[in-house]
Amino acid sequence: MTIKEAQARIKARVWQAVAQTELDLSALDKETLNSFVELVTESALLEIDSELDVSNLKMSPQQADEDDDEFGEEILWQGRPLLSLVFYYTVTNERIKITSGLLGKTHENVELIRVQDIDHSQTFGERMLKIGDITIRSHDPSHPEIVLRNVQNPSGVYEILRRAVLNARKRHNFSYREEM
Known part of the structure; x- marks a missing residue:
């Protein structure tokens, strides 16, 4: 529903x-x-x-154990879509993780240095509920576009993602050159 x-x-x-x-x-x-x-x-x-x-x-008490990353990734934001039991989003200083499934779990990862563009949008009804969608376009061949749906405080999450992408690019000395 x-x-x-x-x-x-x-x-x-x-x-x-x-x-x-x-x-x-x-x-x-x-x-x-x-x-x-x-x-x-x-x-x-x-x-x-x-x-x-x-x-x-x-x-899911084991979720806390999974979130403590042994590779030193810092969790910047965690959340799930409004009224969802099967999707869970995590943004770290290295990647975006999307976990889906209730009994079986599917994990999708997009490295932040592969992210090209981030947008967020809200319909009128979503503005009333303070939720929205965040669209992420990347160079990741398996996930060229990911949409984080019905995220609470989408403008705040957008800013966290934007800054995380800029910091990841700076940390890895990575930059894009646009051709005209």
Whole structure:
């Protein structure tokens, strides 16, 4: 189920609860009632997401051991898409790691020095939930484009990635030359 589908289902459930309640809401104008339902829907989605965070920590205690990198990589940011149990993103000072799967795990890695361009975008609904997508284009032949979907605080994560890429290039004396 996508976030938009979950949002629509929660909103429908809230409207149904409002219709079935014995409260007299006739004093509220339609715009105020719509704003209230939107607020309740967003709050419900964020609460579900935070509950998924808690249950994800309880389900995988070995995740902390995997994150302690024996090669000295510094973890700059970790996160997962809103309402997701199967994707987990990690940005270190050397690479971007994407782990997917609930029972079986798949790992994708993109070295930061291979990253060419980073963009981030938000739809109106994503702006309300403070989430967005980050698109990463790289010279990696197996993953030329990666999208980190429904990331919380996408502009902050974008800045972390941008600085990490610049630092990795500087550390490895790597630069791009554009031809005209």
